[in-house]
Amino acid sequence: MYSEAAIHAALNALRFDHNGLIPAIAQDADSGLVLMLAWMNREAVTETLRTGQVVYWSRSRNALWRKGETSGQTQTLVDFRFDCDEDALLLKVHQTGTGAHAACHTGRASCFSWGIGAEGVMVIDPVMIDPSRLYT
Amino acid sequence: MYSEAAIHAALNALRFDHNGLIPAIAQDADSGLVLMLAWMNREAVTETLRTGQVVYWSRSRNALWRKGETSGQTQTLVDFRFDCDEDALLLKVHQTGTGAHAACHTGRASCFSWGIGAEGVMVIDPVMIDPSRLYT
Numbered sequence: 001m002y003s004e005a006a007i008h009a010a011l012n013a014l015r016f017d018h019n020g021l022i023p024a025i026a027q028d029a030d031s032g033l034v035l036m037l038a039w040m041n042r043e044a045v046t047e048t049l050r051t052g053q054v055v056y057w058s059r060s061r062n063a064l065w066r067k068g069e070t071s072g073q074t075q076t077l078v079d080f081r082f083d084c085d086e087d088a089l090l091l092k093v094h095q096t097g098t099g100a101h102a103a104c105h106t107g108r109a110s111c112f113s114w115g116i117g118a119e120g121v122m123v124i125d126p127v128m129i130d131p132s133r134l135y136t
Numbered sequence: 137m138y139s140e141a142a143i144h145a146a147l148n149a150l151r152f153d154h155n156g157l158i159p160a161i162a163q164d165a166d167s168g169l170v171l172m173l174a175w176m177n178r179e180a181v182t183e184t185l186r187t188g189q190v191v192y193w194s195r196s197r198n199a200l201w202r203k204g205e206t207s208g209q210t211q212t213l214v215d216f217r218f219d220c221d222e223d224a225l226l227l228k229v230h231q232t233g234t235g236a237h238a239a240c241h242t243g244r245a246s247c248f249s250w251g252i253g254a255e256g257v258m259v260i261d262p263v264m265i266d267p268s269r270l271y272t
Contacts, residue, residue, distance in 0.1 A: 113220070114220070
């Protein structure tokens with residue numbers, strides 16, 4: 001998707017933290033919905049820019065996380081942005097998947113589906129697809 | 137803006153990292169533009185939810201950062217969301233300021249104004265307001 005020279009320039013510009021990670025916001029390129037916040041290391045950035053398929057670093061599994069590899073809910077990169085401090089990424093993506101699109105492992109369109117109301121913490125957005133159908 | 141009970145419930149639900157911080161995405165509530173990624177501690181979350189004026193924690197200054205206190209580019213909270221892992225926040229805000237709205241200290245609407253092209257790293261979005269007018 002990007003040339004090796006461009007990828008090299010991006011890696012040089014970005015500032016990874018002391019764990020070698022940088023936070024990445026995924027945003028639906030069409031609707032503007034903020035889908036999730038995840039983390040990338042240099043390898044995840046490289047593979048994402050090379051292939052156009054979004055790859056994160058799973059901090060819980062300590063492994064590359066090719067988004068959708070088990071759920072089928074992959075993310076195709078549309079635009080790659082970073083911020084003025086070079087320490088955060090914004091990925092504009094097309095969320096793809098069979099049936100409903102659900103970036104969240106709970107089957108919701110976005111991971112940011114919780115909020116607070118008068119009663120305290122509450123879930124706001126509905127399940128789009130049964131999680132048991134995502135992870136079979 | 138929120139009751140003390142609701143704020144207490146939110147603080148209980150959220151998972152702050154080993155530095156006591158949680159990443160917060162600010163998104164323009166009307167346009168959907170992702171403005172910035174910053175960090176909050178418990179005090180910043182509390183003050184933001186209490187007053188409706190967004191307050192971050194500045195990691196470089198090690199101090200509360202009342203967004204806009206020097207630039208005038210304040211953020212009014214419209215919606216407070218968190219994700220399925222309770223370790224990231226999404227703040228839908230109204231960006232306010234005299235003249236153009238610029239969440240970024242470089243005078244750009246969004247901090248995510250950089251990307252990569254064939255030639256390598258490039259700035260993509262224009263300056264909306266001279267930074268010297270933001271910090272006088």
